[in-house]
Amino acid sequence: MAVRAGIVVTGTEVLTGRVTDRNGPWVAEQLRRSGVDVGSVVVVGDRPDDLRAALRFLAGEDVVVTTGGLGPTADDLTAETVGEVQGRPSSVDPALEREIAAIVEGLMDGRGWRADPEATAAGVRKQAMVPAGATVLPPVGTAPGLVVPPAEGRGGPVVLVLPGPPAELQGMWPAALAAEPVQRALAGRAELRQETVRLWGTLESQLAATLREHEFPGLEITTCLRDGELEIVSRFGPAAQPVYDELVGVLRQAHGAQLFSTGPTIDDLVAEAFASRRLTIATAESCTGGLLVARLTERAGSSAWVLGGVASYANSAKEALAGVPADVLAEHGAVSTPVAAALAEGARERFGADVGVGITGIAGPGGGTPDKPVGTVHLCAVGPDGRQPRSVVLPGSRSAVRHRSVTLAMHMLRQLLLGGPPA
Secondary structure, eight states: OEEEEEEEEOOOOHTHHHHHHHHHHHHHHHHHHHTEEEEEEEESSSSSSHHHHHHTTTSSEEEEEEEESSSSTTTHHHHHHHHHHHHHOOOOHHHHHHHHHHHHHHHHHHHHHHOOOHHHHHHHHHHTETTTOEEEOOOOOOOEEEEEOOOOOOOOOOEEEESSSSHHHHHHHHHHSSHHHHHHHHHTTTOEEEEEEEEEOOOHHHHHHHHHHHHHTTTTEEEEEEEOOOEEEEEEEEGHHHHHHHHHHHHHHTTTTTEEEESSSHHHHHHHHHHTTTTTEEEEEEEEEEEHHHHHSTTTTTTTEEEEEEEEHHHHHHHHOOOOOOHHHHHHHHSHHHHHHHHHHHHHHHHHHHEEEEEEEOOOSSSSSSSSSSSSSEEEEEEEEEEEEEEEEEOOHHHHHHHHHHHHHHHHHHHHHSSSSOO
């Protein structure tokens, strides 16, 4: 029988969208790697009643992980609320109080901060409240974590209470997973594999028609279309590996012309291609404003092959920074195939790179014309093996057009360097 878990992300700032949840997906993947099947990720605000409701909803799971609500302020009520639900009243742990006080004092001294001693002591005392019988996880920041099993004679899951800042949560995770109550709850876990096949240029309806023709018992298959990439994610136990291999064979037969990866992301493939071929790249971007070079340099070690990029937004910048001839701009307009090619060649020449990419377009919401509607984007990638020009009209908001343009540029680089499905 599979071990199951639920995740509760707390924080009104997350609930309202002011802060993007990074903890739920991260914890879900860590649990999956540990052989635990996550059934739900619930987001609640800083209201005890909502947290209680979420914990009741997840009462049938083996493990529940909460994130956030462990700070010193009045709305940080996760630890106390979890203790109530688990039947374990909270009290101050004097040793933990002293430990947190020392951490806070060192933090304030290091930053030159001064605060009201009574308010600081009250905040420390609040963070040192521990439910009876809970395991304390040492602080990574100022907040300790907790492992709170249900009280004796009560059923229910073991609850891991972890801090909200992602760096603190991730730093505390090994200790949380190693805690004896957690290990006992996870005793029945089994390996849970997850594999991804990636297609470029295939509609979900086409994939759905392929999958309907076959049965793949033992696989949990989900699909996601994102910026033109179609991901097919399969989760399964070891016994279903032959069935997964059959799925990959079916996808290769039906969509081999669009299948570009059975694992690595497009970013992985492009980075590996530049590194293995010892090539360099530079970019000149107009409508994407540097998003492509930012994506390329997101990866550690990219300085070995990314030389730089320019955001040549105005025509004057296209001429001065990327060397686009004024007569090409005058004859064809800034949003045109010749200008995209000139941007690519200019970036390549100005930076002394092996590969150059140029992007120009109309991201909107205004600026479109009947001949060049909003979403019109011209791209060009040039390198030692030739050139990849593309002209497209992309749907969606300004942000969507810009990000889809960057993904398209990544696939043009993949095609230029590695071949495979055309971009």
